[in-house]
Amino acid sequence: MLYLAQVQKKEIFDKISLQLLACQNSDETWAMLFQETLLTLPPNFGQNVLNEGMLVLADIGENSKVLHIQSATNWVLELVDQYLTKGFTPDFLQLEAQKAEGWRQSLTLQSQELSRRSIEVEARREQIQTLEAKLQQERQLLESSIDQLKNSPEPAE
Numbered sequence: 001m002l003y004l005a006q007v008q009k010k011e012i013f014d015k016i017s018l019q020l021l022a023c024q025n026s027d028e029t030w031a032m033l034f035q036e037t038l039l040t041l042p043p044n045f046g047q048n049v050l051n052e053g054m055l056v057l058a059d060i061g062e063n064s065k066v067l068h069i070q071s072a073t074n075w076v077l078e079l080v081d082q083y084l085t086k087g088f089t090p091d092f093l094q095l096e097a098q099k100a101e102g103w104r105q106s107l108t109l110q111s112q113e114l115s116r117r118s119i120e121v122e123a124r125r126e127q128i129q130t131l132e133a134k135l136q137q138e139r140q141l142l143e144s145s146i147d148q149l150k151n152s153p154e155p156a157e
Contacts, residue, residue, distance in 0.1 A: 001023055001024065001059070001060055001061075002023070002024040002057060002058070002059055002060075003018075003020045003021070003022065003023045003024070003033075003057070003058045003059075003060055004020075004021045004022040004023075004030070004055065004056075004057060004058075004072060005018035005019060005020050005021055005039075005055070005056050005057075005058045006018070006019045006021060006053060006054070006055055006056075007050045007051060007052060007053065007054040007055075007056060008038070008052065008053075009050075009051075009052045014043075015040055015041075016040070016041045016050055017038045017039060017040045017041065018038065018039045018041065018056065018058055018066070018069075019036065019037070019038055020033050020037040020038075020039065020058075021033060021055075039058075039060070039064055039066060041066060042066075050069070054071065055071075055072040055073070055076065056069050056070060056071055056072050057069070057070050057071075057072045057075055
């Protein structure tokens with residue numbers, strides 16, 4: 001698993017530790033680590049290239065074994081270039097998330113309104129069909145009554 005870490009050196013013991021700051025999730029997002037976690041590196045693991053306070057990307061395997069370490073400088077600069085130079089600040093992203101939530105809620109309300117109208121239209125259609133059937137029956141009844149009147153013998157005077 002990939003971690004963003006800060007190098008810490010203990011000159012007295014000549015030991016280098018990594019303070020884990022954040023970890024990469026499986027979906028390529030990152031999560032801050034709020035619990036302080038220190039990993040002590042084995043002797044001679046990058047002693048010459050790791051400086052106190054340096055940010056590194058550490059690939060850490062099972063049993064908290066450090067597999068690979070690289071400087072985080074290029075990674076951070078890439079983040080700055082991709083996001084911060086284009087105005088993707090945390091406030092901007094929060095505002096966009098709020099806009100998206102507002103749109104989602106608006107679309108949900110519109111969808112509910114359309115569903116309600118659809119139900120009303122269907123109910124009115126059924127009412128119209130019922131009225132049409134009733135009118136058709138009454139028309140047939142009237143036509144048969146007219147036919148009976150036409151075909152009945154005229155009363156004698």
